[in-house]
Amino acid sequence: MQTFDLEARGLRALNESLQAQSQQTNETAWEVVNPRGSHAIAVGLDAPIEVTVNGSTGYYCAGMNKQASITVKGSAGPGVAENMMSGTVIVEGDASQYAGATGHGGLLVIRGNASSRCGISMKGIDIVVQGNVGHMSAFMAQKGNLVVCGDAGEALGDSIYEARLFVRGSVKSLGADCIEKEMRPEHLEILRDLLERSGVDAKPEEFRRYGSARKLYNFDIDNAY
Amino acid sequence: MCGIVGLFLKDKALEPRLGEMLTDMLVTMSDRGPDSAGIAVYSEDRDGFAKLTVQADDPGRFAGLDRELSERLGCDVTVRIKDTHAVIELPEGQIAEARAALKELRPDARVMSAGEVIEIYKEVGLPGEVAKRFDIPHLHGTHGIGHTRMATESxxxxxxxxxxxxxxxxCLVHNGSLSNHNSLRRKLAREGVHVETENDTEVGAAYLTWKMQQGHSLGEALESGLKDLDGFYTFVVGTKDGFGVVRDPIACKPAVMAETDQYVAFGSEYRALVNLPGIETARVWEPEPATVYFWKH
Known part of the structure; x- marks a missing residue:
């Protein structure tokens, strides 16, 4: 285990050390202490390493992640796991706005609540939130799965393309072109797998599925000016 | 961007440290807005007294002001000079006369705040420099609000x-920008409420004051602001014994709050809160959009 004191050694040294790890590195376990809400912790990683951040983080933690497994033992500021490509990011507390924004792949798990715009413009990432999500979550979501074990705020899935949204609790309102859809066996299977991989104890049958009505992004003369 | 910090103390034992804690929080937010900074501190209430904080670019202009004001008002007036600001203490009920007298005696001096307990210090420059100029770390108080600005609207x-x-x-601090401040300024002017600058935030502050003059509580004034103020805002407001927070319904301007038995704290980012006592076990949360939070002593 490599322990890195962020306060003593600084952000640039941390990210350089983590980004320098190769595919075959033997230094696979890293612990970051004294994060103190700093921005851009553990960004741009591209190796199968495990990073544990002991505390809360500021903006853009674990952004652009590839392959790495990053755990935040606290809450995360805006834009956690933004544009993730692969790997896993776990936030043990809450996440601020636009968690997992534009993510292409990988799994983001938030044990607490996520605030507004969770999964905005998601492009293939899987996001599992054990608590609630705020307004405008999955706005313009294109691909991937957003699982919400609690409630969803206003305008869920506004202008959504082809992402799947699963919500166990209430949905305050659905955004433009987002509708409730039938939960078919293949969806229950996707959900079961995501809940299991996230370590969440919930039954897939308790969720409802939402997605695109496909009326907004297909050309329709009534939508033209 | 702009950075906001706020601290509302529940534990009297922390009151001597208010200025020091607020300064530390505000300095941490320096990179959110390095062009100017300010702090409002609510200090001890001396029965029968009130105070004005005034500013003049040349502190030499405060020389002799205590004597001149005492003579004009016919009562004891003390003036504490701190760099470009001076805190004028005078008997309660003399505020209006003192303001009128100041306009004649020192027409170039500008009133930053008036009231029984509030003092406001603000200047162009980094938070650390501004705090040092006014010796903010040594201020005692029950609650306080700080702001570091990245100017957009004025x-x-x-x-x-x-x-x-x-x-x-x-007092009011603001992260964001109001888009209907010109029409609201005209509306307030018709109601007899005048603001001094072209700044959007001052219009927001004047709006809340106007609502409270009509008998609304701060909480109610903030609720009606959600309807009447258009634009982006995270507001932190202070009254003599209260402290409030509200974010617009879109809530893109960041906000983090923490509460323990000793205090309620606000920061634009969690970074601002990390040195507060007991923060590891505090209840930390992000205030909900379009929701009024308010604490009172």
């Missing part, structure tokens, strides 16, 4: 810095 000047105070013991 010029970088002392008067454009936050906090804004438009009513006795009231």
């Amino acid at each position: 010029a970088v000047t002392t008067l454009g810095a936050h906090p804004f105070s438009t009513g006795a013991d009231q």
Whole structure:
């Protein structure tokens, strides 16, 4: 285990050390202490390493992640796991706005609540939130799965393309072109797998599925000016 | 961007440290807005006394002001000079006369705040420099609000810095921008409420003061602001014994709050809160959009 004191050694040294790890590195376990809400912790990683951040983080933690497994033992500021490509990011507390924004792949798990715009413009990432999500979550979501074990705020899935949204609790309102859809066996299977991989104890049958009505992004003369 | 910090103390034992804690929080937020900074502190209430904080670019202008004001008002007036600001202490009930006298005696001096307990210090410059100039770390108080500004809606000047105070013991700081401040300014003018600058935030502050003059509580004034104020805002407001927070319904301007038995704290980012006592076990949360939070002593 490599322990890195962020306060003593600084952000640039941390990210350089983590980004320098190769595919075959033997230094696979890293612990970051004294994060103190700093921005851009553990960004741009591209190796199968495990990073544990002991505390809360500021903006853009674990952004652009590839392959790495990053755990935040606290809450995360805006834009956690933004544009993730692969790997896993776990936030043990809450996440601020636009968690997992534009993510292409990988799994983001938030044990607490996520605030507004969770999964905005998601492009293939899987996001599992054990608590609630705020307004405008999955706005313009294109691909991937957003699982919400609690409630969803206003305008869920506004202008959504082809992402799947699963919500166990209430949905305050659905955004433009987002509708409730039938939960078919293949969806229950996707959900079961995501809940299991996230370590969440919930039954897939308790969720409802939402997605695109496909009326907004297909050309329709009534939508033209 | 702009950075906001706020601290509302529940534990009296922390009151001597208010200025020091607020300064530390505000300095941490320096990179959110380095052009000007300000702090409002609510200090001890001396029965029968009130105070004005005034600013003049040349502190030499405060020389002899205590004697001149005492003579004009016919009562004892003390003046504490701190760099470009001076805190004028005078008997309660003399505020209006003192303001009128100041306009004649020192027409170039500008009133930053008036009330029984509030003092406001603000200037162009980094938070650390501004705090040092006014010796903010040594201020005692029950609650306080700080702001570091990245100007968008009006010029970088002392008067454009936050906090804004438009009513006795009231102040407001703002992260964001109001888009209907010109029409609201005209509407308030028709109601007899005048603001001093071109700044959007001052209009927001004057709006809340106007609502409270009509008998609304701060909480109610903030609720009606959700309807009448258009634009982006995270507001932190102070009154003589209260502290409030509200975010617009879109809530893109960041906010983190923490509460323990000793205090309620606000920061634009969690970074601002990390040195507070007991923060590891505090309840930390992000205030909900379009929701009024309010604490009172």
